[in-house]
Amino acid sequence: MNQDTTKLSRRNFFKAGTVLASGVAIASALTPYDGLLFAAESPGAKGKWYGIGIDINKCIGCGKCANACKQENNVPKDPFYFRSWVEQYTIKNDGSILVESPSGGVNGFTQSVPDNEIYKSFFVPKMCNHCAKSPCTQVCPVGATFETEEGIVLVDEKYCIGCRYCVQACPYGCRYIHPEKGTADKCTLCFHRLKHGLQPACFEICPTEARIFGDLNDPGSKLNYFLKNHNCMVVKPHLNTGSKLFYNALSPEVR
Amino acid sequence: MPQHIKRLISVFAIFIVLFLVMRQVLKPSSFGKLGHFRADAIYENTLKPMHYTIADSCTKCHKSVRAEKDKGFHKRLKCEVCHGPGLKHSLFAEQFKGKELPDSLKLYKPGERKDCGVCHQKNAARIKIQFDTINTTMVHQIDLAEHNPPDLKANEPANCIDCHNPHQP
Numbered sequence: 125m126n127q128d129t130t131k132l133s134r135r136n137f138f139k140a141g142t143v144l145a146s147g148v149a150i151a152s153a154l155t156p157y158d159g160l161l162f163a164a165e166s167p168g169a170k171g172k173w174y175g176i177g178i179d180i181n182k183c184i185g186c187g188k189c190a191n192a193c194k195q196e197n198n199v200p201k202d203p204f205y206f207r208s209w210v211e212q213y214t215i216k217n218d219g220s221i222l223v224e225s226p227s228g229g230v231n232g233f234t235q236s237v238p239d240n241e242i243y244k245s246f247f248v249p250k251m252c253n254h255c256a257k258s259p260c261t262q263v264c265p266v267g268a269t270f271e272t273e274e275g276i277v278l279v280d281e282k283y284c285i286g287c288r289y290c291v292q293a294c295p296y297g298c299r300y301i302h303p304e305k306g307t308a309d310k311c312t313l314c315f316h317r318l319k320h321g322l323q324p325a326c327f328e329i330c331p332t333e334a335r336i337f338g339d340l341n342d343p344g345s346k347l348n349y350f351l352k353n354h355n356c357m358v359v360k361p362h363l364n365t366g367s368k369l370f371y372n373a374l375s376p377e378v379r
Numbered sequence: 380m381p382q383h384i385k386r387l388i389s390v391f392a393i394f395i396v397l398f399l400v401m402r403q404v405l406k407p408s409s410f411g412k413l414g415h416f417r418a419d420a421i422y423e424n425t426l427k428p429m430h431y432t433i434a435d436s437c438t439k440c441h442k443s444v445r446a447e448k449d450k451g452f453h454k455r456l457k458c459e460v461c462h463g464p465g466l467k468h469s470l471f472a473e474q475f476k477g478k479e480l481p482d483s484l485k486l487y488k489p490g491e492r493k494d495c496g497v498c499h500q501k502n503a504a505r506i507k508i509q510f511d512t513i514n515t516t517m518v519h520q521i522d523l524a525e526h527n528p529p530d531l532k533a534n535e536p537a538n539c540i541d542c543h544n545p546h547q548p
Contacts, residue, residue: 184505184518186498188460195464196430212504232497235504245504270416280420283407316427325431325464331456331498332518 172274174313175340175368177350178249180375182334185210185247187229189326189335193251194230196314196325203227205300207311208251208326213377215243221377248371248378249335251326252277252298252311253358256366260290260299260310269308275340275368276315281307295363313337340368430464437469440476444546451547461494461545463487495539496523 193199193208203226210229214222214237224236233247258277261269268283269290284307291299291308302309314324322328327337338347350356356370359378371378409418437458438445448454459465468484475484489495501520529537539545 184498185502186460188497192431192459192464197427214504232493232500233502233504234500235502237503239503242503245502247504267410267415267417268420270414270420272421273413278420278424280417280423282423283417283420312424312427315424317429317431319425320429322429322433328431328433329457329460331460333455 171341172339173341174254174275174318175338175347175370176251176254176313177336177338177347177354177356177370177372179334179336179350179354180246180248180371180373182332183210183247183249184332184334185212185229185233186331187232188329188331189249190228191230192325192329193311196317197312199309200303202303203230205303205309207298207309208249210247210249212245212247213375214245215375215377216241217243219243246373246375248374249326250296250298251369252313253296253365253367253369254311254313256368257364259293259295259363259365263289263293265289274318276313276318277310278312278315279308279310281305284308295360295365296367429466431459432466432469437465440469440473447544448546451544453546453548461487461489489545490538490540492523492529492537492539495543495545499523 187210190206190209193206194201197207199205199207206228209225210233211223211225212229212233214224216222216237218241222237224233226233229247235245237245254271254275254277256271256275258271261271261277265287266283266285268280268285269277270280271277286301286306286308288301288308291301299308299310301307314322314326317324323337327335336347336350338345338350340347342348350372351370354372356372357374358367358370359374360367407417407419410416412418413421441458444458448456448458463486465486468480468486472480472484475481498518499521501522505518505520527537527542
């Protein structure tokens with residue numbers, strides 16, 4: 125081994141390393157991390173910009189939202205096709221985390237761990253986050269999925285070639301391939317209902333008002349009231365997807 | 380210019396023209412209007428059939444039930460949360476007033492124990508906090524196995540709705 129090259133390369137290594145590190149530091153100082161704030165102010169300040177709020181403290185895990193979604197949108201009944209579903213998280217005294225979702229919670233839940241072993245337990249309703257910078261639309265090779273002006277991510281069933289790329293790309297697991305149509309399928313925020321001025325079915329049905337649907341651009345909307353009065357969080361904020369699904373009382377265990 | 384380059388250029392030109400012509404023919408007219416997608420797809424997404432209505436639409440014909448429900452603990456519950464999607468029913472049921480509804484318009488009547496258990500069965504994850512400061516009730520939980528279980532011998536009431544009025548529990 126040549127003594128000179130080792131010395132040189134170490135020096136170069138430190139040099140390059142310092143440049144890189146300071147570059148990253150400067151870049152992050154210029155655009156500070158704002159996973160939540162981004163979505164709260166819409167790109168186009170006019171018109172509607174829909175968002176979702178879910179209060180985990182209020183969810184009783186009846187699964188009626190998952191059920192309503194399946195019926196409203198004719199989602200296949202098999203227990204692995206969901207647009208909206210509920211998960212029960214159980215954190216046991218020994219520190220292990222159990223996540224259950226018997227057929228997506230469509231028929232409700234039964235407690236499977238005895239009370240004395242539970243540290244805490246809660247329900248997390250899940251659905252498409254309608255990200256403002258959605259990874260799933262970015263990967264589509266044929267432009268069959270897109271974000272509308274209202275901030276809703278939709279699928280063009282006629283144009284989709286069923287390549288499953290978007291299913292892989294969604295960090296929240298909110299897409300599936302429809303077994304009959306062979307195209308990607310996902311939550312549309314009940315777009316067909318919105319056009320008639322109705323709420324999406326899962327929001328309409330919730331018995332405890334744990335789900336809040338509204339327009340982020342409207343300062344007086346129920347959703348903005350909810351966001352102002354609770355410390356909300358999105359799932360996987362580090363991915364910076366611009367998620368517009370805000371959870372109150374979200375535990376860090378939730379993935 | 381050398382002969383072979385000229386040929387190459389003309390081959391390329393033919394391909395490019397062919398591509399442009401094909402693209403013009405194959406591209407849907409609304410593609411690219413609002414972005415890299417078919418703008419018509421937005422409209423097509425609104426054409427799907429609805430199944431659920433809104434809570435108030437039931438009130439029109441079932442005033443007494445609504446009035447009853449508004450007085451009880453279930454006042455926050457929407458009718459359809461128990462009875463299932465009711466758009467078709469609320470559009471077409473009127474002509475069957477006082478008569479037997481056809482099967483297609485019948486709604487689910489959740490009278491079994493497990494139907495109430497979906498919300499009331501004891502579960503460590505069920506609601507622990509108060510809804511809000513005005514209404515201080517929680518969703519009370521019972522153990523389906525212990526709360527007045529059906530007794531087959533002594534012909535006792537077994538279903539929840541034998542003792543509780545579902546609309547005013």
